[in-house]
Amino acid sequence: MPSFKIGHRAIGLDSPPFVIAEMSGNHNQSLERALAIVDAAAAAGAHALKLQTYTADTMTLDIDQGEFRISDPDSLWADTSLYALYEQAHTPWEWHGPIFERAKSHGMLGFSSPFDETAVDFLESLDVPAYKIASFENTDLPLIRKAASTGKPLIISTGMATVAELDESVRAARAAGCRELILLKCTSTYPASPLNTHLRTIAHMRELFGCEVGLSDHTMGVGAAVAAVALGASVVEKHFTLDRSAGGVDANFSLEPAELASLVTETERAWQALGHVQYGATTAEQKSLVYRRSLYVVRDVAAGEPLTRDNVRAIRPGLGLAPRHLDTVLGRAARRPLARGMALDWSMID
Template sequence: MKIGDYTISQNNPPFIIAEMSGNHNHSLDRALAIIEAAAETGAHAIKLQTYTADTITLNVSDGEFFINDEKSLWKGQSLYDLYKQAYTPWEWHEPIMKRAEELGMICFSTPFDETAVDFLETLNVPAYKIASFENNHLPLIRKVAATGKPLIISTGMATIAELDEAVRTARDAGCQDLILLKCTSTYPATPENSNILTIPHMRELFNCEVGLSDHTLGIGAAVAAVAHGATVIEKHFTLSRADGGVDSAFSMEPSELKMLVEETERAWQSLGGVVYGSMEAEKRSLMFRRSLYVAEDM
């Protein structure tokens, strides 16, 4: 399958997505700088999120609409205030996408409601992503799938039955190019909770491309994912964690994303096939193997 001009398959290097999310800190100049930095790392795509606080939640500051989790980066905030802080203004999408195109990057987005899909269609985005928090939102999946564009679905928290329903909904609505991303919906995630072995199982179960939406720190989980067949890796990206921002604590900096691009491609290159015996590259080393020679007159 292809997104833009990039072919996504096990015969190609992994497709690397830099997720901007709210790391623009409400500065368009910073958003454009993030795209430029991502392009320099060799990442193939930049991803946005398309919503407003009013389209995604209610302006309520208690109960399930208030974050009390002691381990949350966002403890003490209402969902409304968090999303108001994190959202990307819709009028920024066009200049962001234009800059990405100028730099040879693919730019697409995660819509969180049907109005966002309608808006993104006016910008002719090349693909869509469904976030883990929306993978049970079947009307949204149906609307996105009906565009006929490649669809990426993050699988955080979803059971096999829920994923099956999401996949069937997408395919029944017209989706022909589907990617499922293994995802652990904790921020940050730990290697112990990443369960990378799910990736080949998902490929077999749903007969589609698979990858990793990775919230761990570092590149280890991403490299392991590629070793187990992941063809897409998504990482949150920022210019510097020290700059702060809603997602900065689990976002990669430019030097780290560059290393991820290089090492995941190296992991892909190393997979090869099942090979025994001397390869062409080894033939010059045959002279060093243990050998028998007649050293005296027999």
């Protein structure tokens, strides 16, 4: 499939992985902290800074009981109402412009996940370079169509979606005008377990849907992301914060600055290491060939004296005959006197 660009960044297997730092609610309702997160993400080498665009009222109802309350005792947000969580986590819409401008000042892209159609309209007014559909919205076909109709690259996280649901979402996006699509393998638990990440899906998804693929990663550390690149991920998204100990709705499973820097470095190294099918010495290895073993005279040999295991051995360096010739030369006579340390060649042997 042809590569394409999000802003100035090329996306595809022929380009380094596109690393997205997801701020989410880690600003803790402080614009100053949000801008500091942008600065830190840029310093770590991230290529894009992503927000989430919603309000509590566009997400849910202000009801603090029943299904509107998070009852799962294992959830990071247990015993909180959905409305209260989104009030705490949302990024005020008036902050988007300053945050995107700060990202731009660092040469970093800024875009967002819209959670309803009004968010798409708002983000269009800021001329974002792409849209991201979150996992919990990947079956919201009207929202997908709205974002796709902008004609901008569309990223869809695949958390929880069946193949049939993804097929429906991809078809809806393409029918609405999306020509540059990225699907991100995602496990919608927070944090996610490596055992529940199933990265082999990445290559299958690329083949099945004929689009770019990547990883939206909620595991701790950078190991899953590096492995994903080896399996064909061209995009990696990770939640990012300044300091997990400072708290915040997503801090528990977010990378800190040193970890994000490692992610950028190690995913690019993984991409570089993929290369192509290669046998034999590379150009860089040519100088190392001399340190192979080869046949050398290890004890002085008189003219006419037979070569034996006592006077010829395979040692380093590699300027003599290859070790595979040892059985051929043993027992044959030296044509002339041979000194210890001479690299053996055919001209020396009868």
